[in-house]
Amino acid sequence: MTFAHYPKFYDSLWTTLEPVGSEVFASACGSLRDTAEAEAGKLAQPGIVPRLERMGYGRREPDEIRAGNEAFPDGNMPYVLLATVARLLLEGHDWPGQGLLEPRQTSVLAGDRPVLMDAHHADASTAAVYADIRETLGLSFVNTDYLAFARWPSYFAPAWANLKVAVTGPGYADAVRTVHRAATDLALALPNPAGLTSGVLQAAAQEDAEPDEVLSVVRLCQWLLPGLAVNVAFLRAQLVE
Structure with missing residues (x-):
């Protein structure tokens, strides 16, 4: 389940987040990526x-x-920051961020949609990798990122095997916590020109569902995404010659 399943909540969050198209937001995304790559390293x-x-x-x-x-x-870094803002506000925290919003000088060009190896197209060996991902990460689904990497099955099987060793080994939980803390600090420092408050976002969420339901989904996304950022950075580092 994603934020889009709660349209009032999603619209309230998205339409008031003017920082998304700003230099400060792009800088925050870059800083978060640097942190994820440093931890994966x-x-x-x-x-x-x-x-x-x-x-x-x-x-x-x-x-x-x-x-x-x-x-x-x-795509992942902006979503981490948005999910973090949403989680903090739904939990009743203030968003005190201040500062100028300078429009981003360079546009982000949308790339081609990745080719995905959806589960119903996967052969037995790839399906087994998907099952191992779900069990290892404690998920009921396989993230889109992994579905895209599985386009190359003979690459992804050993790549995941190496990543699994890291995920289940020492230091991984600390790496994810570091990215999580960085996302919180960066999100709170983003400008809040529209003055989005906890009360406004909570009221929007309540129009869609029970507040605790929306909060549980947001918390799940906001906690899983830093781990995904570390995992993708790990897989990227494996490909350095």
């Missing part, structure tokens, strides 16, 4: 390119995988 990351080359991958295919990975931070 502390985890053991065996390079995977030599293995791909031994399997017969040419130069073009690893480049395509890198490009596919690069598409996700631009």
Whole structure:
């Protein structure tokens, strides 16, 4: 379930978030990405390119995988910040952010929609990887990012095996907590020119469903997304030659 399942809440959040198109928001997203990559860098990351080359991958295919990975931070980081703002306001916190909103100088070009290996198209080996992802991460679904990486099944199976070792090993929980704290600090520092308050967002959420239901969904998203940011950064680092 996503925020869009609660239209009043989603519209209230989105239409008042003028910072999204600003330089300060772009800077916050960049800072959050840097934090995720720094934390992923502390985890053991065996390079995977030599293995791909031994399997017969040419130069073009690893480049395509890198490009596919690069598409996700631009979407994940803004969503982390939006989810963090939503969680804080629904929990009753203030959003005191101040500062100028300078329009972003460079536009973000929408890339092609990633090709996804949806579960109903996956062969038995990829379906087993999906099941392992759900069990390891404690999810009832597989994130879109992983569905896109599974477009290259012979890459994704060993890539996930390496990531699983990191996810279940020492240091991973601390890495996710660090990204989580960074997202909170960055979100609270964003300007709030529309003066969106806890009361306004709570009232909008109540028009859609029981407030606790909306809050539980927001909390789930806001906690899972920092982990996803670390995981994608880990997979990206594996592809560095």
